[in-house]
Amino acid sequence: MTPLGPTPALTERVRDAIVDSILQGAYRAGDRLAQEKLAEQLGVSRQPISHALALLKEQGVLVALGRKGLTVAPMDPDMVVQLYQIRGPLDGLAARLSAARMARGELSPRDVEPLRDLVDRYLAQDEAAAGAAERPRDLARRINADMRFHVGLYRLSGNPLIEEVTRPHWVHFRRSMQAVLTRPGGRPQAWDQHRAILAAILAGDAAEAERLSIHHTDTAAATAEASLSKDPSTE
Numbered sequence: 489m490t491p492l493g494p495t496p497a498l499t500e501r502v503r504d505a506i507v508d509s510i511l512q513g514a515y516r517a518g519d520r521l522a523q524e525k526l527a528e529q530l531g532v533s534r535q536p537i538s539h540a541l542a543l544l545k546e547q548g549v550l551v552a553l554g555r556k557g558l559t560v561a562p563m564d565p566d567m568v569v570q571l572y573q574i575r576g577p578l579d580g581l582a583a584r585l586s587a588a589r590m591a592r593g594e595l596s597p598r599d600v601e602p603l604r605d606l607v608d609r610y611l612a613q614d615e616a617a618a619g620a621a622e623r624p625r626d627l628a629r630r631i632n633a634d635m636r637f638h639v640g641l642y643r644l645s646g647n648p649l650i651e652e653v654t655r656p657h658w659v660h661f662r663r664s665m666q667a668v669l670t671r672p673g674g675r676p677q678a679w680d681q682h683r684a685i686l687a688a689i690l691a692g693d694a695a696e697a698e699r700l701s702i703h704h705t706d707t708a709a710a711t712a713e714a715s716l717s718k719d720p721s722t723e
Contacts, residue, residue, distance in 0.1 A: 498532065498536045499536050499539040499540050499543065500540075502526075502530060502532060502536045502537060502539075502540035503540040503543050503544060505530055506521070506526065506540060506541075506544060507544070507549070507659055507662065508628045508632075510549070510560060510663065510666070511624075511627065511628040511631055511632075511662060511663070511666045512624035512625060512627065512628045513624050513666075513670070514624070515560050516560060517559075517560050517561065517562040517563070518553070518559055518560065518562070519559060519560050520553075520556045520557055520558065520559050521541060521550065521557075521558050521559065521560070522557075523537045523538060523541070541558055544659075545558060547656060547659055547660075548561060548660070549561060549659055549660075549663070563660075563663055563664065563667060563716050564716075565712075565713050565716040565717050567660070568660060568661075568664045568709070568712050568713065568716060569709055569712075569713050571657050571660055571661065572661075572705055572706075572708065572709030572712070573709070574657075575654060575657070575661070575705055576702050576705040576706060576709070577702070578650050578653065578654060579638065579641070579701045579702065579704070579705050580698040580699075580701045580702040580705075581645070581647070581650065581698070582638075582641045582642045582644070582645040582647070582650050582701070583641060583645075583685055583688070583689060583694075583697035583698050583700070583701035584694045584695070584697055584698035584701075585644075585645035585646060585647055585694075586641055586644040586645050586646075586689045586697065587688060587689045587691070587692055587693055587694040587696075587697040587698075588692070588694045589644070589645070589646055590689055590690060590691075590692045591692030591694065594646070595644060597690060599644060600644065600686060600689060600690060602640065603637055603640045603641070603644075603682075603686060604686055606633055606636065606637055606640075607637070607679055607682045607683045607686060609633075610630065610633060610679045611679045611680070611683065613630075614679060627666070627669060627670070630669070631662050631665045631666060631669070632662070634662075634665060634678060635658050635661070635662060637682055638654075639651060639658075641685070641689075641701075642654065644689070661708075664708075664712035664715075664716065665708075665712070667712065667715045667716050668711050668712055668715045671715050671718070676707065676708070676711050678704070678708070681700065681703075681704040681707070682704070684700050685697060685700045685701050685704065688700055
């Protein structure tokens with residue numbers, strides 16, 4: 489029998505660590521990712537590194553660049569907008585289904601509590617920061633928290649296909665958020681919008697939850713497009 493490769497869990501952890509390094513600015517578009525260096529930094533063998541890099545190349549996060557090997561791919565503003573065009577209706581559907589489930593009594597406020605706690609935490613951080621620069625590690629945590637909020641809504645919707653369809657593209661949404669949040673004055677009102685979406689879901693207002701969610705995604709798309717179009721690393 490053919491020996492099994494590294495466990496999927498380890499490969500995914502390595503992949504996530506590499507993506508977090510990109511979000512923190514440790515690697516920028518055009519930078520080479522060396523397997524030996526990554527293996528040393530993460531304390532793993534080269535095999536899970538190789539598998540993780542292959543996954544990121546397949547997702548379009550990395551690209552082969554001549555003798556440099558695998559490098560961080562530049563972001564394509566047009567592709568990001570197209571991804572948001574797909575995500576918008578799905579996010580709206582997730583919010584609508586979640587609110588409808590709340591109205592029918594299939595969900596309770598307790599089910600929404602983890603997301604409400606997440607929103608409260610980051611709204612409090614925004615208020616405390618008052619425009620101060622965010623540390624790279626905290627920036628990656630903020631971006632990942634944004635993803636957790638939306639994935640949480642997908643799960644509340646009761647339709648597992650929403651999460652399945654969007655999962656491969658979140659790495660690009662996270663990179664687009666990094667481009668937005670690292671520009672001067674680039675912190676949008678995302679968490680205020682998250683709070684409004686949750687309020688509509690808790691009220692069982694399916695139409696309003698859907699409207700707010702689509703508006704939130706449209707705003708994120710416009711902001712990302714503007715930031716990436718001004719970013720020389722995307723050219």
